[in-house]
């Protein structure tokens with residue numbers, strides 16, 4: 359059956375509390391938002407202060423870009439890129455569209471609420487259902503045309519916002535394709551190895567979701583959680599975090615490392631599906647967003663994946679007698695359903711054989727508990 363990405367949660371509906379708080383009216387942290395180490399799957403005491411380990415920054419015009427990308431993917435599963443060709447004006451436009459959306463009255467935003475079995479719309483992050491405490495954030499997911507939802511939000515000028523989203527998605531898709539070939543090229547994979555990328559390798563049928571995240575200033579940031587630790591269920595994610603810090607990645611042996619906002623830079627996460635494609639060579643990065651006392655923070659994630667129903671499995675060039683396939687084939691839709699059911703155990707539920715050194719499997723984040 360030909361499924362669309364928007365069908366992914368039809369069999370995994372999640373009923374999140376629909377009554378959203380008006381964050382601006384909360385002057386102290388309600389107990390329902392106060393996290394202790396027991397509430398998170400990955401404790402905060404792992405935070406590293408002033409670690410000299412920092413997320414790689416790659417200039418996409420560097421002559422050594424292939425090698426740098428391979429090293430960053432293998433050792434971190436995340437990197438920042440500069441010289442990526444996305445105009446600052448477009449980044450500014452998407453940021454102000456996001457700010458305009460989240461500053462609407464709660465009742466207005468709820469008119470575009472995500473339905474329990476839907477993918478698009480306003481609401482808490484889907485993973486909220488796995489936690490007893492609430493996250494100090496709100497989100498808006500766009501898959502396909504946002505016009506119906508935007509008409510609800512801005513009856514007069516929804517068109518202007520639709521155009522910004524369309525332009526942003528077009529540019530992000532091109533950049534995602536470029537990054538895919540860099541990451542694949544660093545593994546020795548070429549166009550003939552990925553048939554679904556199309557004859558020119560343009561990833562025409564690829565699917566994607568655009569996620570706007572808003573983290574209001576928080577009266578007690580040390581006890582709150584913006585977005586709990588997770589890996590992305592994507593091939594790769596392109597994140598724009600503007601100029602406010604909040605994104606942290608978990609580094610083995612070091613702890614939580616802040617990804618510092620750099621003017622105009624974009625953060626690239628290796629996602630779970632790329633981890634599968636690479637037969638475990640590139641880890642999908644575990645990351646979270648923390649909040650702060652004074653500044654509102656907005657981030658925009660472009661979640662890039664394959665066509666919704668094609669099967670993703672370890673690439674045959676990366677499999678051999680001494681490298682058996684570590685994962686069974688799975689489509690993006692099925693994987694999203696698996697994530698909705700098993701959250702941080704989704705990847706291991708798709709795994710075929712236990713890792714040799716199972717205690718230090720980079721992607722078995724459950725072992726960090």
Ligand SMILES: C=C1C[C@]23C[C@@]1(O)CC[C@H]2[C@@]12CCC[C@@](C)(C(=O)O1)[C@H]2[C@@H]3C(=O)O
Pocket residue numbers: 477483484485486499567569588589590591592659661694697
């Ligand atoms: C395609 C998707 C990945 C995502 C779930 C979604 O359907 C759209 C939103 C994505 C997001 C963004 C915030 C963190 C996350 C874990 C979540 O709850 O929603 C991711 C999901 C994911 O990568 O699994």
Ligand SMILES: O=C(O)CCC(=O)C(=O)O
Pocket residue numbers: 569571585590597599604605645646647656657659
């Ligand atoms: O806000 C951030 O920095 C992280 C957002 C994120 O992880 C996501 O949207 O998947």
Ligand SMILES: [Fe+2]
Pocket residue numbers: 588589590645659
């Ligand atoms: Fe994420």
